[in-house]
Amino acid sequence: MFAIIETGGKQYRVSENDFLFIEKIEGEEGANVVFDKVLMSDGKIGTPYVEGAKVNATIVKQGRAPKIIVYKYKSKKNYHKKQGHRQPFTKVQITSIEG
Numbered sequence: 001m002f003a004i005i006e007t008g009g010k011q012y013r014v015s016e017n018d019f020l021f022i023e024k025i026e027g028e029e030g031a032n033v034v035f036d037k038v039l040m041s042d043g044k045i046g047t048p049y050v051e052g053a054k055v056n057a058t059i060v061k062q063g064r065a066p067k068i069i070v071y072k073y074k075s076k077k078n079y080h081k082k083q084g085h086r087q088p089f090t091k092v093q094i095t096s097i098e099g
Helices: none
Strands: 002-007 010-015 019-023 032-035 038-041 054-064 068-074 079-085 088-098
Touching (some): 010 088
Antiparallel strands (some): 002 010, 054 088, 068 079
16 A cells, blocks of 8 residues: 655655655654645545545654755856755654555
């Protein structure tokens, strides 16, 4: 059984015991999280969400992705700008799918 959930502006296909890296959500490691924006569950397609369906998950880790370098420049104009960015993420494990 699988479900399609929406979180952080993105959609994910999940099954039980899957590990998933999503956009950062609030909560400590080991805390339980409920995703109630379920687009599809057990063959039922929502309009836009399936009523009564929810996906339970446990937060495994809060972290930050590796640094990427953003470098901008304009040729012949002596314009250089260097900036780094590390995107925060939350790693969750799907524990159960209901509905």
